[in-house]
Amino acid sequence: MKASLVTIEPNGHSCSDCAVREFAVCSSLDAVELRELEHLGRRVHFTAGQIVFSEEDITTSFYNVLDGVMRLYKLLSDGRRQIVGFALPGDFLGMNISGRHNFSADAIGAVRVCQFAKTPFGRFIEDRPHLLRRINELAIRELSQARDHMVLLGRRSADEKVAAFLLGWRERLLSLGMASDTVPLPMSRQDIADYLGLTIETVSRTFTKLERLGVIEIIQGGIGLLDTARAEALAAA
Amino acid sequence: MKASLVTIEPNGHSCSDCAVREFAVCSSLDAVELRELEHLGRRVHFTAGQIVFSEEDITTSFYNVLDGVMRLYKLLSDGRRQIVGFALPGDFLGMNISGRHNFSADAIGAVRVCQFAKTPFGRFIEDRPHLLRRINELAIRELSQARDHMVLLGRRSADEKVAAFLLGWRERLLSLGMASDTVPLPMSRQDIADYLGLTIETVSRTFTKLERLGVIEIIQGGIGLLDTARAEALAAA
DNA sequence: CGCCAAAATTGATCTGTGTCAACTGTCTTC
């Protein structure tokens, strides 16, 4: 939640050797289209805590996460917060129907995004149904994840929530080649609590409990997963 | 959860005078396309409790709800249930990426749907980007609702959950012209509990409490909304 | 390095909601 002084990458960039090329929206585009897209997007840097966009803001851009992790959250008027997701490289943000964002997004640590102004990007999609199909695919995948998360929030115990979160987070990082049995957790305990519908104390206690049980090992900036099978059993998957 | 004996409407039907024509996926189609679509869909009836599809089933169809209310839910292995939504006329079901449904759906009372076989409907979409855009729009709207529901499940008290549910349900029915200050509740208390991440007892007690407070009046098959402002305050909207 | 602020952990206690159980009301069927 710092003042908003973002950095725009000065020189050109090329989509063709972009790290997320293969699994982001862009995966649906051919070399020629990619070249065109290059002119529409600009790379923008955010530092830890910077807000990328806020709920209820008029949507002006789409964002393609290139690097880093973002917190996606909604606030109640009295300050209660629910984190509705974490965005990782390859995630596409900014879709909506009301013309306004329906959640806020800020950076956990340094984040690099590819930002597209809404109107030109909208035009670009216009006559490229395969891109639209790709965007739809991403939306449907998110919807499926959202429903899984509803089950977690509504019907799981604190132990199950934490175990399921650690396994799910690890799985996501694995698919990006960013984890092994040591799982980095760039977000704070408070973030985890707000994602799981718990308090920070309960999250902390549950971590300690899982460590006592020999399921995980708490390390700097993350955990070591010692007993995956046991963790899966606890998650009631 | 009855045996599966669905009824298929015998004679032809016409999309042009369909009740959901204006707000379902079909709203994106012109008269000619509508005529074509007519041949792809068949109307199917379900009676109370009949399962329309189950989680993990291979997707074979898309469904357009014409009439009635459906329960959309996910089960945990030990029987805990989370209702992820209620489908009403105009809702479009069957989108997924894995080729399998990611939740189950059954009928609350009598339901009529327009069913489209996956492959031909997929082909129909193929060269109709405006239909794809419409489907995307519906997916994004659902995603937004899903996120709102996450906030409710993760961060709201029982009172807030129930109040927010009643107001939200009323709002949806209003937009379909199916409610006024008396709000029909076709689903059971257990369904409401499983939707809100509560127990049936807590839901029942909260209804009674709201009635004592003069906010609602409990009637057969629904409630009367007596004090909307108060309900909104309780929902912490 | 030493100081400060923030994050995380731990303990003690409280409470909202779940659990268990009894009861009531309503609908169905013969």
Next chain:
DNA sequence: GAAGACAGTTGACACAGATCAATTTTGGCG
């Protein structure tokens, strides 16, 4: 219209997780 089954309500009590309050650990910075 009696009997059974099921849905809903109500009460008493239990407990998972919240709250309140220290304390410890970590990280940033002069």
